[in-house]
Amino acid sequence: MHEYSIVQALLDQCEAHAKANDSTKVTKVVTKIGKLSGVEPHLLESAFETFKEHTVCDGAEFVMHLQDLRLYCNACQKESEQNEVRYQCLHCQSTEVSVIDGEEMYLMTLEME
Numbered sequence: 528m529h530e531y532s533i534v535q536a537l538l539d540q541c542e543a544h545a546k547a548n549d550s551t552k553v554t555k556v557v558t559k560i561g562k563l564s565g566v567e568p569h570l571l572e573s574a575f576e577t578f579k580e581h582t583v584c585d586g587a588e589f590v591m592h593l594q595d596l597r598l599y600c601n602a603c604q605k606e607s608e609q610n611e612v613r614y615q616c617l618h619c620q621s622t623e624v625s626v627i628d629g630e631e632m633y634l635m636t637l638e639m640e
Contacts, residue, residue: 538579554588554640556637557636596626
C-alpha cells in the first residue's frame, strides 16, 4: 500500500511546517485528494491514524476534501466537473479535453498550537 509512504511524507511535511512556525503540536490536517490521484481515502485515513502517534500530529483531526475531475474542453472552451472518471466534455461530448484538477493530493492547511 503506497498510502503508508504518502502518510510518512505528509507527516514529514507537518513536522517541517510546525518547526518552521515554532509549534510543537498540529491539531488539524486538511488535505485535498483528487479522484485520479491513485490514493484510496479510507486507506490513507487509516494509515494517518496509525502513524500520527508520537509525532507533532498526535491527536490531530484529519480532514480530506475529495476533488472531482475537472476538465477543460479544447473544442468548446468550457470547463466541466464530474464525479466519475470520464474524459468527455459534459457540454459538447468532445473527447478533446485537458485535466485541470483531480489528479493530485495536496496538503491544504494545518492548524497548530
